Amino acid sequence: MQTTSNPRYRGRFAPSPTGPLHLGSLIAALASYLDARHNGGSWLVRMEDLDPPREVPGSARLILNSLQNHGLQWDGEVLHQSRRGAAYAAALAKLAAGGHLFDCDCTRAQIGPEGSCRGDCRERQARLRAPTATRVAVPPECHIRFRDRALGWSDTALGRDLPDFVVKRKDGLDAYQLAVVVDDAFQGITDIVRGSDLLDSTARQIFLQQLLAYPTPRYRHIPLITDAAGDKFSKQTHAPALDDCSACANLRAALAFLRQPQPPTDLGSTGQILAFATRHWAPGNTPAVLSMPATSKPD
Ligand SMILES: [Zn+2]
Incomplete structure (x- = not known):
């Protein structure tokens, strides 16, 4: 496990508890984890449980278990947005x-x-x-x-x-939009690595950061995984839940999607695979595109 020695890097993964982890959300979690650990930074998890009607009971626990079963151990306590109402009210008042x-x-x-x-x-x-x-x-x-670290300048x-x-x-x-901005500032997040479906949200979030006099983190948007028909791979399209018993294979699939070097086959634990992937993390290998299918292979 990497030590967290770089106080200038704080990354995060922020899932919504609307269903179990699927391959698309594992890719986002893994990319943000590797970017943080490669840079010696910390990696936080925030549960975006702002919307009780959309929540699937039990899925917050399932997601956290799944992250741990894939070796993706976060730093500190999980922040729950459902307990942050006072902070959002204060930002609204401002x-x-x-x-x-x-x-x-x-x-x-x-x-x-x-x-x-x-x-x-x-x-x-x-x-x-x-x-x-x-x-x-x-x-x-x-x-x-x-300036997105993957996609370049965005206007x-x-x-x-x-x-x-x-x-x-x-x-x-x-x-x-407001909750994310308030929490990123509260958690001191410096680097956000997430799916490109949130690109439009980024502009809105930067606008709020400016009004609230918060620092703007660095952003890297990674391609969304799509099915063969080009549709987003998500809970809405019934992407299958990950089988935690295949954690190593799931990590390898996520690394392949991100076009990262494959860990040698004799590395058989999630810890070994993540240590290899952290050492060899090369975000520039991931194509700078908004989406790509799960099945496409590198050239
Ligand atoms: Zn109106």
Whole structure:
């Protein structure tokens, strides 16, 4: 096991407890783990259990067991978003004090593409019908530019394409974007390695980091694994749960997807495989693409 000697690197894996670990989530966990350990950094786990209606009971425990059965041991305590309501409320109060928030009573039918407010809610603040969602106001000309460690420069016309997003939901639940930003800052995360399905969220999260005067971590977005038809490999598409009894084979499959050197076949434990993979971690080998199929082989 690597020692965590580099205080300038803090990575994390942040699953939602909506089902057991599948190959797609193992790939994301492994990439963030290897990047942290290769750099001598710490690796934290945060359970994104903000949305009780979407939760599958017992899956938080299953995911943590699965990580441990694959040798992916995290540092410190698991942070549970369900216990962080006070921190999110404090961040909302800070945004409200800065005049960045407005309430919105748009119905599902009124909401525009990308979930924007298309009514005249900002003008009707005193006359909205409950229940309301709280949105952060994005100036129309706002662009978010950041350099992804895999994909290079990214420039999102946030004000045009992803305006005025929700930071507190109509059902009273804290919104994902705000919670992630508050928790990344709280946990001192310096490096985020995650699937490219979260690329649009990154621009929104950087915008919130700037409003809240938080540091912006470095980002690396890895390709999403798709099935042969090109569909995302996920709980929604019924990706099979990983069999923890095949942990070594699962790690080897995840390394192959990330185009990492295969550990010699005589390495038969998860600890040996992870030690090899950590030493040889070469993130530049992973194609800089948004998605690729599980079955494709390196050239
Ligand atoms: Zn609205």
